[in-house]
Amino acid sequence: MEIRAFFDEQTWTLTYVVHAGRVAVVIDPVRNYDPKSGRTSWRSSEEVAAYLAQEKLTVPYVVDTHAHADHMTGIPFFKDRYGAKSVTGARIGEIQRVFRDVYDLGDAFPVDGRPFDVLIDEGMRLEFGSLALEAMHTPGHTPAHMSWKIGDAVFLGDTLFMPDYGSARCDFPGGSAATLFDSIQRLYALPDATRLFVCHDYLPGGRPLAYQTTVGEQKRQNVQIDARTTREQYVAFREKKDAELDAPALILPSIQVNIRAGELPEPAANGIAYLKIPLDAFGGGCGR
Template sequence: MSAHCYPVDVATKPDVTAFFDEPTNTISYVVKDPASNACAVVDSVMDIDYAAGRISFASADRIIEHIRANGLELEWLIETHVHADHLSAAPYIQEKLGGKIGIGENITVVQDTFGKVFNEGTEFQRDGSQFDRLFKDGDTYTVGKMSCFAMHTPGHTPACMTHVMGDAVFVGDTLFMPDGGTARADFPGGDAGELYRSIRKVLTLPDSFRLFMCHDYGPNGREIRWETTVAEERQHNIHARDGITEEEFVKMRTERDATLDMPKLIIPSIQVNMRAGRLPPKDDQGKTFLKVPVNEL
């Protein structure tokens, strides 16, 4: 995609409301078209007490209450990727408010990979059919009257997409705040070189575009933040600012990833999120189980 030709109105500035989930350090968003009451939800969270095996929806209910209280109409539930650190609440919100669930078309790669890891049977479809829309690189869509488009930004996972809605850019785990750097690239299907190229692709957007993070961990004890700009990332990102080469980035990322533990919720998250946020099917006794593969991740 040309660095100077975007299928959005760069003057459109959607209203963005953030919802921070402290247990998973995830930020979900309600994105409102400034010219109508239409909105989208990006990267919602379903609550899980993993030790107790209990699912709840307090985080999702906050989003639902905001949408209802402001008289908004939900059109899209966007997943930037198959998250490994939180469970998606998209089906729960969709049941309450409607809207279409969308993710990148390479969800099929993720489903095939983890369908094997979790020994899912043939009843588990690996064609992305659990989602309403599979986005390809450059695909456009609308939220109300607002033009939006999807950019394929693999590296963290094969299915990662960055969504551009007016001047607001939802980067998933492709980037963190400038002092947080970038996300890991060592999950199955991840690639540090691809991640570097995806970041450079995002940073061809206009300097003034607002970037919204999916996670923030408050490096060095600072307060949690989730909004920055293309210009700030290009100038100050500790891992990927202008002037850092792909070779330097790959070396840093590979060495850093080797020191990281797996996310605490990776096992339930992937099983649920590769199903678009739905739990695995009940067994013959009507019970739902999540599997724990041993020595597979």
């Protein structure tokens, strides 16, 4: 099994290509978006495509671990160019329902997982080439969050980060520190040698990029949640820390696109597509 990582420096996001032979899945790809100019591009996804071309890979599936709050998903690039089916967690409809209301997307906006092509839930398998993607429902950061196990490797999404950085925030709608603790215990129950691949690396302290660790290493060294951390300790720590965090810079642009499996909103009559920015939907407000 080959695993290749691609790092988007703007959003600290890792995209993975996993393959054995000539059949690959792409996990957590990125559509680049510049909030200052409103420009989008496929720069990051094109880097992945260059590798796919070099290795002559086909891509039956493109997968998101969850509805990302810090970047737009690159799913449409892989659907259009490779005919890949988009895959995410079966409970994505819960996220769509919450944000349909926040963004006032109208009753016609689907809250049943469409337009994702394949919804998979705990324990389901998706075969590609000689490999299989096994779904682990790991909620906490979001209720629909999945980690994807392929052989001895788990693609964590936003559960754990590298041991020197910790774990994902739990203060988005439907998030729960207690639930994330339980999800992490399921990851910690895997064999110590299980390889873990993070979805983000923030280069703490200016260290070089790192994205691969193991269950054993996390249990020994994770600075926020190691094998000895109790549920009560973790919940108290996480809730206090989350209360101090700013919203991610791209949360409002990203979520409305990601719950559509990465499709941009329909263009207006002038041919230009617009994002919506809800004001004071998450606190704040200064009257008129």
